[in-house]
Amino acid sequence: MESGGSRPTIAALEAEMVVHGKGRDDPAREVMGLLGDRWSTLILLVLATGPWRHAELRRTLAMLSAEQALSQRVLTLKLRTLERDGFVWRRVSGDVPPKVTYGLTPLGTDLHTEARRLIDWINSRSPAIREARAVFDRGQD
Amino acid sequence: MESGGSRPTIAALEAEMVVHGKGRDDPAREVMGLLGDRWSTLILLVLATGPWRHAELRRTLAMLSAEQALSQRVLTLKLRTLERDGFVWRRVSGDVPPKVTYGLTPLGTDLHTEARRLIDWINSRSPAIREARAVFDRGQD
DNA sequence: CCGCATCCTAGGCGATACTG
DNA sequence: CAGTATCGCCTAGGATGCGG
Numbered sequence A, B: 001m002e003s004g005g006s007r008p009t010i011a012a013l014e015a016e017m018v019v020h021g022k023g024r025d026d027p028a029r030e031v032m033g034l035l036g037d038r039w040s041t042l043i044l045l046v047l048a049t050g051p052w053r054h055a056e057l058r059r060t061l062a063m064l065s066a067e068q069a070l071s072q073r074v075l076t077l078k079l080r081t082l083e084r085d086g087f088v089w090r091r092v093s094g095d096v097p098p099k100v101t102y103g104l105t106p107l108g109t110d111l112h113t114e115a116r117r118l119i120d121w122i123n124s125r126s127p128a129i130r131e132a133r134a135v136f137d138r139g140q141d
Numbered sequence C: 001c002c003g004c005a006t007c008c009t010a011g012g013c014g015a016t017a018c019t020g
Numbered sequence D: 001c002a003g004t005a006t007c008g009c010c011t012a013g014g015a016t017g018c019g020g
Helices: A009-020 A027-035 A040-047 A054-065 A072-084 A106-139 B009-020 B027-035 B040-047 B054-065 B072-084 B106-139
Strands: A088-093 A099-104 B088-093 B099-104
Touching: A009 B040, A009 B054, A027 A040, A027 B027, A027 B106, A040 A054, A040 A072, A040 A099, A040 A106, A040 B009, A054 A072, A054 A099, A054 B009, A072 A088, A072 B106, A099 A106, A106 B027, A106 B072, A106 B106, B027 B040, B040 B054, B040 B072, B040 B099, B040 B106, B054 B072, B054 B099, B072 B088, B099 B106
Parallel strands: none
Antiparallel strands: A088 A099, B088 B099
């Protein structure tokens, strides 16, 4: 395996591969993708305060995002993914009209805590990031 | 503001809004989106070992991802975004053929460290996540 | 070798309408 | 109220060819 990008560093990288995950269905890649999407981190943020019903959760998310609301369909999709991975639980009571409640599992609470650590770090660096952008844009004319 | 989803918890949420970021151009949301994409975390991983040239970096990324290589175009796009936000530097020497080298800035090194913390946590929980998926899929027939 | 322009496809996500 | 189906937009990102 020494024809392409052989380097002393390649050995270290191969050791890291396991950590990072290679496949497309790897939890690490998928969960990172989840946290990077439009709504999931915000959903975790709201559910961290306790259980919410679908419609109420949707209104609150719209309020917090200060943009337009997410569609009913998308909220269902996001919650379904979160539930599938074990971060969110779902409880149904009543039939018509249905009454569905969502909340964080212990695993979901932990995920929220971990994600918040990273988000807080990014926010702490946002002045530096904004400055870098300004410099970059100035150099690009 | 008391008609929609008013709750005791809404006050706590509004306090968090600032942390989480409201706008579309907020660094927190954008960087999380970056880390959630197909290649950026892997690029950080490789560049953490030292500076790399474009083509060599591309080959290595392809190797590590165990899938097909990312296109030249996409690598350039990703590196440009990373550079724009101050995580990556870019140095050109030579004209034809050009010789371009990329590496992590101190800020980029820190980002990699922070992101790794979250990725490591996810990996530590991947058995639980896989198990949740299995249970979920079984309940969905 | 590297970057750019062009073209194309898959998927994320919003809007709307309909069922139980 | 909650979920699903259908639609259509828009962006991420892959393939290819050109030019410096």
